[in-house]
Amino acid sequence: MNYFELFDIPVSLQPDKKSLPKKYFDLQKKYHPDFFSQSDEDEQSEALQKSSDINKGFKILQDLDLTIKYVLQLKGLLEEEEKYQLPPDFLMEMMELNEELSEDSEKAIRSRENDIYNEVKDIIENYNDATITTDKLLKVKEYYFKKKYLQRILDRMND
Structure with a gap:
């Protein structure tokens, strides 16, 4: 379907x-x-x-996140329950952020979320299925997983 x-x-x-x-x-x-x-x-x-x-x-x-996931699956670039390997520098940044979680952390996380969105904003907002390249879709895939990681931190903070 x-x-x-x-x-x-x-x-x-x-x-x-x-x-x-x-x-x-x-x-x-x-x-x-x-x-x-x-x-x-x-x-x-x-x-x-x-x-x-x-x-x-x-x-x-x-839903933007669900649509991104769906398009990546349609293009064969994302498998259900895929274990994506995020870049080490991002993981180090998240480890530091996790260690310093405080009431102000949500602002920092939201700011980081905006930063990673801005890296793919043009691709997402001007998507053209006929001309999109795999490289650009792979950047969107990395954004998708980074955003999911940030959301998990936010969810843990709110528990």
């Missing part, structure tokens, strides 16, 4: 947030299982699966 094809939108790291809900509701009107209650069992099962795909696709395409 390709969610971009399902929603009839171009592959993008930032799908149009204004048109996506309309496409979602149009698809749900067309495939909602309640509309197939008088159909045979196969059609009901198919409608239920399609409705599930629509819900899952909508959730993914509304």
Whole structure:
């Protein structure tokens, strides 16, 4: 299942947030299982699966991190549960940050998050599926894993 094809939108790291809900509701009107209650069992099962795909696709395409993960998987550059090796300098920086966690750390983490986003901002915001290179997608992949690492630190702080 390709969610971009399902929603009839171009592959993008930032799908149009204004048109996506309309496409979602149009698809749900067309495939909602309640509309197939008088159909045979196969059609009901198919409608239920399609409705599930629509819900899952909508959730993914509304969230930048999930969309990045999904596009990287579509391109064969990210496997489920992949153990990505972050650069040693980043890991050293995170180790130092972890040792110094305080109430002000959240600001520092958010600032670092902005820094790593700025490194790929142009790629993400001007993504063109026809011209994107593997090297650029690998930079986005590194951003994705760095951001996940920072989020885990934030989550631990909030526990």
